[in-house]
Amino acid sequence: MKRRTTWVAVALAGVFTAAAAPALERQEIRVPDLEGLHTLTCDLHMHTVFSDGNVWPTWRVEEAWRDGLDAIALTDHIEYQPKKDDIPTRHMRPGDLARGSGRQYDVIVIRGAEITKAVPPGHFNALFVTNIDALAHDDVTACLEAARAQGCYVFWNHPGWRVKPGDPVILPLHAELQSKGLFQGLEIYNGGDLYTNAWPWALERNLTLLGNSDTHVPMDPPQPRNENHRTMTLVFARERTAEGIREALLARRTVVWCGPLLAGRKEMLDPFVRACIVLAPPHHADKKSVWVHMRNVSDVPFTLRKTGGAGPDSIRLPAGKIVLLKIAAAPGTTAELAYVAENACTALGEPLALSWSVKAP
């Protein structure tokens, strides 16, 4: 070209008579499936105008579709309905409205409700609920028992929220409710907040780890920069159905994704991250080095830090990108690469270990 140019200029041709196309577009989230398991992108905590949210239930489906989600749960508050002067309480209504949209958009809509008690004990989400009115008890134990009677999957939301600095997060009441099996999961990430005190306890008590947006406002459309994905739970399900999600939640097959961060049990996090990062065989070599491409096939940006062996001290591997590694390796030898993924933790402060072997031709 004679100098750099851009196609924006053509936007003006014919411009005063043009009408633009109307449709929303879905941006698929790139997360690899595992063997025999679908990696489902799920946001299982959000609000509508039927409690203290700002949007109509069907819009939650449209924005979830646009954002590349497989499944959402609408979880309006049972006990908190600040708009009820305008929208009389009908607990089952948001789910009724959203499910029709869900079928059209092929987004799984799970009916939920947020049991909203003062702190402590705080809030719990009941999923797969069939009669929300039956959960409306003053006593939290009674609520959770009613949820169990309906076969709900229940998790404790944002534990630590509104707890005074220094005060304990996990109280005897929480331990008791958990011991009785009244909840099976724990939301370690809520929006941009991590509940550090609750994570170790969740692992100790063998609870499912969840992360959700808990959005009350409209979600911004997805940006090309991966930092803008909403907080979500990756659910590794045998089938892409509501029942598939329930089975996977009960089996604790989840990884939580918040910003650039992944948090999950080693048995799920390890195969997932290994599926995200693909090291190609060397494409070039000389007497001292080989050149290999490392590719991130996912939308999760990774930052790797070397813990031993060959390779650069750190590797920044943005969503969907490829980096070139020059590895010291004489012809015929095998170089070992040992890293941790700094943004992927199996527990607080425990980044996932990764290793590869590179065989020089």
Next chain:
Amino acid sequence: MKRRTTWVAVALAGVFTAAAAPALERQEIRVPDLEGLHTLTCDLHMHTVFSDGNVWPTWRVEEAWRDGLDAIALTDHIEYQPKKDDIPTRHMRPGDLARGSGRQYDVIVIRGAEITKAVPPGHFNALFVTNIDALAHDDVTACLEAARAQGCYVFWNHPGWRVKPGDPVILPLHAELQSKGLFQGLEIYNGGDLYTNAWPWALERNLTLLGNSDTHVPMDPPQPRNENHRTMTLVFARERTAEGIREALLARRTVVWCGPLLAGRKEMLDPFVRACIVLAPPHHADKKSVWVHMRNVSDVPFTLRKTGGAGPDSIRLPAGKIVLLKIAAAPGTTAELAYVAENACTALGEPLALSWSVKAP
């Protein structure tokens, strides 16, 4: 630097314990004021869950603030309330809810209503309404007379919408309503649509030109690329108040902004565009040429096409950017630049003429 680097990497330091800051941010729209007149960014047509929109009225204020608007009008349909099974009709309620937010965010909230008749005659927005129930008549003339009785400012919305291709847009009924002074403005742009048949008629009948989003869904947050501003009416007002807007609308001091396009009467468009584009004096010269900087101080991207004189054949001047012009001019002479702004029209197919003189030192 040893090679190019980016600060994104530091995002991971301390990452598993960080909580993010919560607030929305306002992105000011850069539009220059004119002498004695404030350039107010106004979106005077939008919907909430109180008719067929998807968001709560207060959210309309928050997103308008975020988008850099000075004023909005909530204009829910009077005759069309598809959510009334859930939200019983209370026409004044959206305005009541939004005005409190408007004071907190310093966004002017104008109470409006959309008179929603079949096509023809179509829809009309009444602004500054004080009793919406009083507008609920079957007959459009009766509606508009009731609006006049309340001192409303009325404009015809998206004329041409749902008119069959080939059918006339302007019918005797419209001419009659206009002749009676029952509406004073016309929405030539609605969202991304231009109503080409109505624009000439609006000029002929001396109507105010308006452009609005007519949004039913949440607005996406503003993007750094100016193409993403919502369609709006720039209102040149003596004061930044609802009354100031009314006076300016009645005086037809508006320019419509849709994507990269401006449409307005020459008496407003000309001074506005001249305020947007600033040509600096030459900063360098040799025996044949001078070098000058042309700066776009606004968020409206301009595309200029030469119609005579010196200067390049075309100039692309994105929002807020500066371009360097090399102008042929011998020392001591004055070069004349003559252009049209292809994206700024005083009428359909009539781009605004612009000219500058450049004096070579």
Next chain:
Amino acid sequence: MKRRTTWVAVALAGVFTAAAAPALERQEIRVPDLEGLHTLTCDLHMHTVFSDGNVWPTWRVEEAWRDGLDAIALTDHIEYQPKKDDIPTRHMRPGDLARGSGRQYDVIVIRGAEITKAVPPGHFNALFVTNIDALAHDDVTACLEAARAQGCYVFWNHPGWRVKPGDPVILPLHAELQSKGLFQGLEIYNGGDLYTNAWPWALERNLTLLGNSDTHVPMDPPQPRNENHRTMTLVFARERTAEGIREALLARRTVVWCGPLLAGRKEMLDPFVRACIVLAPPHHADKKSVWVHMRNVSDVPFTLRKTGGAGPDSIRLPAGKIVLLKIAAAPGTTAELAYVAENACTALGEPLALSWSVKAP
């Protein structure tokens, strides 16, 4: 979340001691392969400081790798070396420098040279050149015969460039050179410019269609918005090698990509576009309609316009996105969709026709 949050905030943790990671990243261009053919992304025309470009030859490889290209040709001018006071002429040097980098980055580097005559006849690129000095003749026919003697692939660059408006682009000399088989291809797109007069002639004379950046300055890094890909030639090759590219060029298996636009012979454009756009089977149906997802698996944004049958009037299908179509179809019937791809042309003004059948369950 309690309100919307962003992970950018954590960037400040530990910030005054952090050092950022250094590597470039490659952004793969998503273009589907065809049966038995690799779709190679090629930019076969560019300059370095060894003629009138602004960058060092090895940087051309690095930026090509970053931009997701498979192959480049360095084509410095033979007759125009404005920097020779600083960089003495050594025609083979840019290729020598770049090929080492090419092996490390796995980018195919084709050695080329631009035969640079006054207009007419203009400029020609010789690829796969082995001795550039041998091409340095004053007479263009002698140049091109020398190129043929080396087994070069030759194409005419930016035909029409610097031709006065109204003057003919294709002269008897061009026809004569082409008749002698002295060039086999024609660059219909160069940077952002289309050479409309030459395109029909290229088809008539059965020349290969090419499009290239002809960049003299550094290429901007690829942006998430597809409009920012450089102009390139998609080459459908049996193998990912320089020889594979030569064979495909001789066989005219190319599609040119400039901004949102594709231009190519029907026999290549048709299968390529059909591979880009994937229509899924219906995922939902009612008594009148089915819902289907249409997915663009490529980085080429498409705009479809209906020419008959069911489906929306137009479909905007950005790079890598999915849109939802509601198709009128009673249970058990088959709906036919007929569109043209407005951004993909087999000849000037001849958009590619596309059709799909949708079977309602």
Next chain:
Amino acid sequence: MKRRTTWVAVALAGVFTAAAAPALERQEIRVPDLEGLHTLTCDLHMHTVFSDGNVWPTWRVEEAWRDGLDAIALTDHIEYQPKKDDIPTRHMRPGDLARGSGRQYDVIVIRGAEITKAVPPGHFNALFVTNIDALAHDDVTACLEAARAQGCYVFWNHPGWRVKPGDPVILPLHAELQSKGLFQGLEIYNGGDLYTNAWPWALERNLTLLGNSDTHVPMDPPQPRNENHRTMTLVFARERTAEGIREALLARRTVVWCGPLLAGRKEMLDPFVRACIVLAPPHHADKKSVWVHMRNVSDVPFTLRKTGGAGPDSIRLPAGKIVLLKIAAAPGTTAELAYVAENACTALGEPLALSWSVKAP
């Protein structure tokens, strides 16, 4: 609008015949001036093909202009010329080439040279050099004395670079050179790297603080996200000239800007940050609170953390944005706000303190 739309669609109208406009655009960097002082954006360390860089000198001017810079220094290595087989050494040549472009683009081009010794003592930049050949001595003291003889301004580059972990950065030789007045400044930021050991020493020895890109490759064009500005030195100069910069450097009137971070002496950092952040008077009040807008008029993103008084715990204030603060204040009282700017430090670990008073009406 009937649904959300976008103007991108019009890009296709007339598309196969359009040619795009060619010019580069300058994106001004928003940094407020101080009383009597221009805030000049300066990158005083970079390379071209005349040493180990990858671009031609004039391109450094064009990209600096595009990036919104006021001044650059070309500082090719004296002792390291890896391209000299192709580009014979002519030390003054890059400056000669760039200065003509500088006049056309109105970018101040300062002639410099990098004195490139092994570590220790490392590298030094001499600015305002008039005879680079005269600096070519083996002995660093002799080099620096020759620079002083020419009236150069000299700073120590990236101190700590290639120093082994644990080894001291500041050696007796550095102290000796500094004591003799052979250098006056110190580069605490180089690209994305901070030299933590050298910063305290620079303050102790009363050296000017600098930060520069040290770029060897082409600079990416500026992005709408402020994190992408290059590392630079903000120089507070009495006039926008090379002499103005020299005087300001000698007077230590600088603030270094790297990513979101500012580092500078309190006497410059304090007025600069106070000029960046503008707190408007309250626009609304009730019996308990006032609402005020805080505006960032600069391109530096700020993160404020409360240290006392009223106001939110933290305030994220992106480049050019406005946030809304609700401040507890009864009518007639004055609320005090006390914060630190976490991204603006007067010394390592010492964020700048800021305070405001808000008077409730």
